[in-house]
Amino acid sequence: MPRNRPPLPDPVSLLESPPWRKKVRQKLLRWYAGAARDLPWRKSRNPYHIWVSEVMLQQTQVATVIPYFARFIDQFPTIDSLAVADEEQVLRLWEGLGYYRRARQLHRAAREIVATHQGQFPSNPTHVERLPGIGRYTAGAILSIAFDARRPILEANTIRLFSRLLAYDGDPRSAHGQELLWRAAEILLPRREIGQFNQAIMELGSLVCTPRQPACGTCPLRSLCPTFAANLQDEIPKAARRVQYEEIHEAAVVIWRGRKVWLRRCVEGERWAGLWDFPRFPCQTSDKEADAYLVQEKAERQSQSRLGNLRQWTQMKHGVTRFRIQLTVFQADFLQESSIAEGTNPTASESRWITVSQLNELPLSATGRKIAQQLSKPPVAQRKNTSARKS
DNA sequence: AACTCGGGGTC
DNA sequence: GACCCAGAGTT
Incomplete structure (x- = not known):
């Protein structure tokens, strides 16, 4: 028999509380100011660099991407230089990263940007999302980090973080879960420093709110986290159904x-x-x-x-x-x-x-x-x- | 909603 | 081994 626990709060009612949101933003940004890793793509806000890093990071861990990113930017320092390269060259630099469609789409998108945006990465969200290989997450990431546009992001780290922060015990991959979590990503955005905020939630998810044995003891949001209060961090988010090999x-x-x-x-x-x-x-x-x-x-x-x-x-x-x-x-x-x-x-x-x-x-x-x-x-x-x- | 697409890190 | 990773695109 499970012992009695206080009922979990309703995720939506948490989200609708402005003071709660304000505390989340403040604690998060303060934590990030002292905890941000020094990653190669954080050295500038060059949209091209951010773009390349975001595409490489799709379903790929940070540590894996770092050497690839350096080589890639070294070889193709600008969108124009990528656009004129042979696809084979691009794929050779991508070799070992997997999901090779990403490299081909990146290459194609570079050519599109040269053709229709004079080689300048677009800042118009509609234009950005139309580029091959750029979906809702990647568009939001580039636009917020490079241009400080007020666009939400949702990816592996923040799905886990938001699921716990809202004590969402449904399936975060379901349509309902995605709707809720995207809504959270949007309503939690601060008015300024959007790029910093978006990177901060990913960083916290990556370094503290980890899949297994999250470091709740040192989490800046623990006082706001109903999952921590209920000691349910091992049950939330709900595990994905395991793959049939x-x-x-x-x-x-x-x-x-x-x-x-x-x-x-x-x-x-x-x-x-x-x-x-x-x-x-x-x-x-x-x-x-x-x-x-x-x-x-x-x-x-x-x-x-x-x-x-x-x-x-x-x-x-x-x-x-x-x-x-x-x-x-x-x-x-x-x-x-x-x-x-x-x-x-x-x-x-x-x-x-x-x-x-x-x-x-x-x-x-x-x-x-x-x-x-x-x-x-x-x-x-x-x-x-x-x-x-x-x- | 359920596939497909790769490879490596990690416990 | 099993799980996971700064998802996108197609069916």
């Missing part, structure tokens, strides 16, 4: 032609669009013999060549979104080009034969890069691996 097996093939290997560019609509990859496809593992046969057939179809000496080389595991992938990497030798009738290869895409050292210049997926790195290891180490096969 799916185990799948894939094969990739390193096709050798002399000292070069074959790669294709992933096309629009498939995973890793715009990145280069070795031929890769799902495979079963129930029957090893049939497996090798199918792998060869599919690799031949993709590369439009006849292959020989297919041998299993190495295995790796990796997770992509909800998939747990067991990747078996083969090597094979190019024998001759195969003439496949026009139209029988709907997945045909741009492709190249390139040396292993040239792989450094192409954007690859994480496993693609892992394969490339193993290929450039000393041959001794490779022979050691391949000799592990049955003799």
